[in-house]
Amino acid sequence: MAVTTETRAGTGPAGAPLRGRKLPMYAMPGFAVAAVLLTLLLWATTGFAGRAGFVVFAVLLFGALQTGVSFAVEGRRQAVNRLFTTLVIIAFLLAATPLVLIIWYTIKEGIGAISGTFLTHSMFRINPEQPGGGIYHAIVGTLIQSALATVIAAPLGVLASIYLVEYGGGRRFARTVSFFVDVMTGVPSIVAGLFIYAFWILALGFQKSGFAGSLALLILMLPVIIRSSEEMLKLVPNELREASYALGVPKWRTILRVVLPTAIGGIVTGIMLGVARIMGETAPLLLLVGINQKIEFNPFAGMTEQVPQESLPTFIFEQFQLAVGNTESEPFKRAWGAALVLIIIIGVLSAVARLIARFARVRG
């Protein structure tokens, strides 16, 4: 009888141990190795086959092993915790996999198509079924159309955000605008394209042109710019404004010379991210920008008689349609080459935007 009481050293008031039993550090890698080995064994001995199935089965086995053993040794709470840790990590890997796969596959398929000729020539007088030709005309079109959209959307967006932050001050109108900016972010790109089609082409009677595409892009870009520059303006400390007012500087000059210069880095970043977002938009351009094999620098070409500008996303879609499902054909290769160039342009833009954001934080 007396023997049992001696073991009470190091336990809690109710006799429960203060520290629960824990699995050793090497348990997790051990389970992983065991799961892979077991799956290998199963794949070797039975009819199961396939790489994807292997991974899925091994992961399931690992989860089951780990949770089961943990439940037996550490109890329910730790087992649940470990199970969810595994699930969360699997979710992250699941999300990262397509990213890696898409970028890897685009590079793999696109790198072969890219050459000096590809980047500096148009498709003029090229039989699309034959090798040759390039995307220079499409790059030119995309850059000009995005630039045109930016030139209109950036001042408009920044002004609107100035209203929201500096003048709106919780007024009903400001709240309404703010609400609709959020709603506008969700307008599908094809609907923006249809709207410009109904407005610019059907109602006003113009023909397809690079500029019509820019108009649709501008609708998609505007809410992004307003939101981001609004965030930036909000970060400008109020003391700066008050100091400026105290010196007798009128409000509009305060905004132009004090508030905007303080926030300009972040605003530029927001604008560039907006550009990056619209550059890959295809749907509205499909409706509004025509097909052209030649280099055309004028975004207004096509409004009356000439042939409108080409753009990279529509070029990719055209080549895809020309390929009629044959992934080995020349148009399909060209589509991948153009896709890689488009991704690189967008990637560079985003990277530069982030760099600007890093070096030009709102001071104050």
Added chain:
Amino acid sequence: MSEQPTLGAATTPSVGGGPPVAGDISGASVRRGDRVFRGLSVGAAAAVLVIMAAIAVFLIFRSIPALRANTVNFFTFQQWLPDESPVQFGIAALLFYTLVTGILAMIIAVPVALGVALFINFYAPRRASAPLGYSIDLLAAVPSIVYGLWGFAFLAPHLTGLTLWLDKWFGWIPFFDYQLDNKPNNLTVFTAGIILAIMILPIISSISREVFRQVPRDQVEAALALGATRWEMIRTSVLPFGKAGVVSASILGFGRALGETLAVTIVLSNVYQISWHFTQTGGVTFASNIALKYGEAGTIGTGALIASGLCLFIITLGVNFSAQMIITRQRKGA
């Protein structure tokens, strides 16, 4: 927000950021400058409302003639024959497939995005969390058309095994029942749903991440101090706090999926017939129908496409409205 100081006649020597401008600033010109600048910024803000209103007005205006000419029920007819006579077109199939692909994308994307957001905020090493977040956001930078190409050339061929496996073991569920004799080409609703899921994942995860970052630090630490495991901490303090944010993020992602065009256009094979066999060739959405038919559409055909675009606009508007409402209510409650 600080109020504008009263600028009477006393504002003479004004010291701006630049050169002395004492001479040219009188009370009147200050007021004029302010009025002009204020007017410009109000105008820019109003442009947002004008554009939204114009979208609605022009789409409605342009779709009326086509809807008048239509001889069948716009909402229940499945085929799309606006340029034939009699004029027959309806959005039943478009609506069905748009919603099905969107819901499928949500079912796949929401749990994964939630996991990603939790991983980045609470599991990943602190120094790695920002770069990991950026890298998932990169998915949002990939253009829709590239997703389409990838889905067509890479994903679809790789899904053949899965389609047959689902048919073998889950064929009793009509969704997975593959009845055709030929090898599946996977240009299907199922594949479109997966691609859309990948596309909306960064939106859902980045908003959720922001929401989780705002969870009060003291609640998290209190839970851990009481001996909660990491998962118990997330369940008791993070998830209740972030619920509204995650729900509205998911709805926003759903709205994005509904309007996604090129990826779906390339992957779906344009069949105007409602079918519950999601792994069989078929499907057409509002957006893909517009992208494929605009070229050959005549006057009525264009009007019909605009009418379908109007439906898409109204649906996404409703979806985004509800998401914004949830966010606003959450903000007020907090």
